[in-house]
Amino acid sequence: MDTERRAFDVMSPDCPSRSIMQRMGDKWTPLVFLALESGPRRFSQLRQDIGGVTPKVLTQTLRSLERDGLLTRTIYPEVPPRVEYELTELGATLLGPLEIIREWSQDHAEKILRARNDYDELNEV
Amino acid sequence: MDTERRAFDVMSPDCPSRSIMQRMGDKWTPLVFLALESGPRRFSQLRQDIGGVTPKVLTQTLRSLERDGLLTRTIYPEVPPRVEYELTELGATLLGPLEIIREWSQDHAEKILRARNDYDELNEV
């Protein structure tokens, strides 16, 4: 129904879709998604799945994704506490696009690293 | 042929593909790509196509993409100077994935903005 007019346009400086597009390229968001791909995970499981993330930053990332309705945070009133994170339906629709980006990155990493070396050799002599 | 072993794995903290994945989500890179989709463009054309980018930042972005072999920078020795940017073959392979991200962002922007509002109302009262 909305084929004629685009409500959002990423090329427009003030369009909110632009900030959304940016966020999905932030440092940890894609990795959180890939880790949640196969089902709900606990906080410390995510920490292990994603190498090198500090708890603070992981918390920030998760909160921000929760705020955007991309995942849910469920607290189970047990001791010790258990908190599970799970993609929402909306969040799951992002898995496809992210998987494509991931494959591209992995498939072309070698070429890019070579290009960087060539460039640096030419311009740093 | 490389179905068995992955040379690069974005889930590994030290893998270079990770930095590559991150870069394609930076603020201006996707917009540069979309602007170059239909052919070479000059510096000031890009500035206009992409709203709100300062020359310094645009230069940084373009240089970084050139370094990675994703676009070429051609200087024509004229006066006033003319510099054209054009996607390389490698760069062009990124257009598909980026287009998918763009569509996702535009299609789901409204839902996400609504989720943000709901979240903020619940947690800021």
Added chain:
DNA sequence: TAATATGGTTACCTAATGGATACTGAACGG
């Protein structure tokens, strides 16, 4: 009493990034 485990939060700090603004160089037009 205290250590342990979980799932965080908070305060604090630094380095890098982003952005605004003004300026340069080189040739041409007037």
Added chain:
DNA sequence: CCGTTCAGTATCCATTAGGTAACCATATTA
């Protein structure tokens, strides 16, 4: 001699990202 065009640089400042380390609440175990 001055202004204009193009493609950037230079300079400065504010914001942010990310990291470290300490802390909290709770119940169990010893």
